[in-house]
Amino acid sequence: MPRLSPRIIATVPATLDTPSSKIEMVITDLGLNGAYLRAHSPFPGKKLGVDTPVLLQYNLFGKGLFEHRGNIIRKDNAGYAVNFPGLDFATKRKLWEFIVDNLSDVHECPFCGESYITMPTTCKRCGWELNFNPPEYFNYYEKNCTIKKLHERLSGLDIEQLQKIVNFIDIDIAKVMGSEEIQEFVGTGNAMLEVFANIRKVAPTDLTVLVLGESGTGKELTAQAIHDRSTRKDKPFVAINCAAIPDNLLEAELFGYEKGAFTGAHISKKGKFEFADNGTIFLDEIGDMPPNLQAKLLRFLQDKIVERIGTVGGKKVNVRLIAATNRDLDAAIAEGKFRSDLYYRLDEFTINLPPVRERGEDTVILAKYFLNKFSREVGLTKTFTKDAADAIRNYDWPGNVREIINKVRRAIVMAGGKTVTPVDLLLDVAKMDVGAENNQLSDALAQIERAKIKEVLKGCSHNLSNAARMLGISRPTLYRRMKIYGID
Numbered sequence: 001m002p003r004l005s006p007r008i009i010a011t012v013p014a015t016l017d018t019p020s021s022k023i024e025m026v027i028t029d030l031g032l033n034g035a036y037l038r039a040h041s042p043f044p045g046k047k048l049g050v051d052t053p054v055l056l057q058y059n060l061f062g063k064g065l066f067e068h069r070g071n072i073i074r075k076d077n078a079g080y081a082v083n084f085p086g087l088d089f090a091t092k093r094k095l096w097e098f099i100v101d102n103l104s105d106v107h108e109c110p111f112c113g114e115s116y117i118t119m120p121t122t123c124k125r126c127g128w129e130l131n132f133n134p135p136e137y138f139n140y141y142e143k144n145c146t147i148k149k150l151h152e153r154l155s156g157l158d159i160e161q162l163q164k165i166v167n168f169i170d171i172d173i174a175k176v177m178g179s180e181e182i183q184e185f186v187g188t189g190n191a192m193l194e195v196f197a198n199i200r201k202v203a204p205t206d207l208t209v210l211v212l213g214e215s216g217t218g219k220e221l222t223a224q225a226i227h228d229r230s231t232r233k234d235k236p237f238v239a240i241n242c243a244a245i246p247d248n249l250l251e252a253e254l255f256g257y258e259k260g261a262f263t264g265a266h267i268s269k270k271g272k273f274e275f276a277d278n279g280t281i282f283l284d285e286i287g288d289m290p291p292n293l294q295a296k297l298l299r300f301l302q303d304k305i306v307e308r309i310g311t312v313g314g315k316k317v318n319v320r321l322i323a324a325t326n327r328d329l330d331a332a333i334a335e336g337k338f339r340s341d342l343y344y345r346l347d348e349f350t351i352n353l354p355p356v357r358e359r360g361e362d363t364v365i366l367a368k369y370f371l372n373k374f375s376r377e378v379g380l381t382k383t384f385t386k387d388a389a390d391a392i393r394n395y396d397w398p399g400n401v402r403e404i405i406n407k408v409r410r411a412i413v414m415a416g417g418k419t420v421t422p423v424d425l426l427l428d429v430a431k432m433d434v435g436a437e438n439n440q441l442s443d444a445l446a447q448i449e450r451a452k453i454k455e456v457l458k459g460c461s462h463n464l465s466n467a468a469r470m471l472g473i474s475r476p477t478l479y480r481r482m483k484i485y486g487i488d
């Protein structure tokens with residue numbers, strides 16, 4: 001079994017008569033921010049005093065994975081108190097990752113199976129109320145996460161189970177350390193669970209990933225999630241929206257330029273590919289990339305050499321590409337707007353994000369998740385009335401998760417009391433799915449939709465791209481509707 005073996009060394013400074021020496025110390029108590037120690041074999045004539053530098057080494061797998069410096073701050077008859085002021089984030093993270101790899105007692109949300117070391121009141125992933133009163137995070141970590149206690153909990157390795165809690169641990173470290181909160185990815189339905197499985201599968205590889213989905217479905221979040229779970233996670237994640245930058249500037253933005261390459265190029269500038277070296281670049285709205293740049297991107301993907309504008313030759317970079325679009329690339333290829341060779345190059349692994357209206361109960365779970373999150377941020381506790389939950393369930397959400405976020409944020413401001421009503425949410429009744437109010441009507445509409453899809457498919461010899469265009473929906477949406485209605 002892998003062991004975590006902390007080792008403490010005090011370095012006693014040289015004096016006039018003795019050389020500097022290292023004294024190994026025995027830990028009598030050890031927390032994340034400090035330790036109580038006894039000097040193991042003090043050298044005669046060498047005294048440990050307040051401010052003696054002390055090195056804490058966690059020797060994982062016998063490799064001395066990381067170390068941390070502190071000072072003796074107090075001494076008494078029993079030993080020396082040493083502070084290791086606020087283990088830095090990277091050290092703590094390494095430590096946690098190791099611990100996570102060795103913990104075996106993990107709780108699971110009964111609803112979505114998310115794993116936790118200590119259960120929160122509401123499942124962070126699916127919003128399920130867990131009826132469990134957890135201690136405050138800070139107290140929890142202070143009280144329970146001493147190395148000593150974690151030592152006791154170290155046990156055999158169960159990779160699959162442990163893998164599941166790595167994300168949670170990361171999120172909690174971020175909270176404890178007061179750094180930027182890591183965005184959570186909420187989803188419990190089959191479609192989203194498949195997305196999560198794909199993210200986990202593709203993340204550790206270096207494959208180029210194409211993320212497809214309507215606007216606001218979480219394409220950038222997906223790209224970030226892949227990066228965060230890859231070996232590149234400590235390197236840059238650079239995101240660029242190809243549709244937001246004018247065509248003539250996009251090339252300079254991506255590939256950079258040399259001084260004097262064009263009017264106004266007063267200095268040389270690195271492009272995003274160079275910034276993303278060793279990390280990941282996320283090209284959003286790749287379907288909007290102009291054709292000349294598509295050709296240059298394809299060349300780049302083949303040789304990974306960045307050629308700044310105004311230069312001959314280039315620099316090799318090591319960048320993983322994740323691209324996304326809400327466009328139907330098949331249709332764009334058919335119309336000659338997107339290069340098929342680039343598409344095949346991008347399509348090493350595709351992740352399809354379903355629109356919110358196809359995520360079933362996840363819609364309400366997402367809304368509840370954001371309601372909890374945003375109301376907590378302003379020190380409030382708010383819940384949806386039953387009518388509000390029904391309205392959320394029945395609404396079409398054309399702006400997908402982004403629209404949920406905006407509507408919920410607004411509703412928190414609008415709602416006077418502790419509950420949020422449909423009026424506070426300002427849902428456009430015209431976009432309500434009337435079917436949910438009336439099952440008969442819903443069934444009838446489904447029948448009509450199924451028949452229409454079959455008719456159009458037949459009419460265009462089952463060419464999905466053409467059928468999707470005729471129906472005015474994207475190809476992935478058509479594909480999903482066909483699955484729902486069992487159309488081959």
Ligand SMILES: Nc1ncnc2c1ncn2[C@@H]1O[C@H](COP(=O)(O)OP(=O)(O)OP(=O)(O)O)[C@@H](O)[C@H]1O
Nearest residue numbers: 183184185186214215216217218219220221401402
């Ligand atoms: N499943 C989810 N759980 C939690 N937050 C989500 C989820 N999906 C999306 N979000 C949030 O919704 C917002 C929109 O997501 P994101 O920007 O990733 O969408 P997008 O598909 O890239 O949109 P666009 O196509 O307009 O660029 C972000 O704040 C994101 O964090």
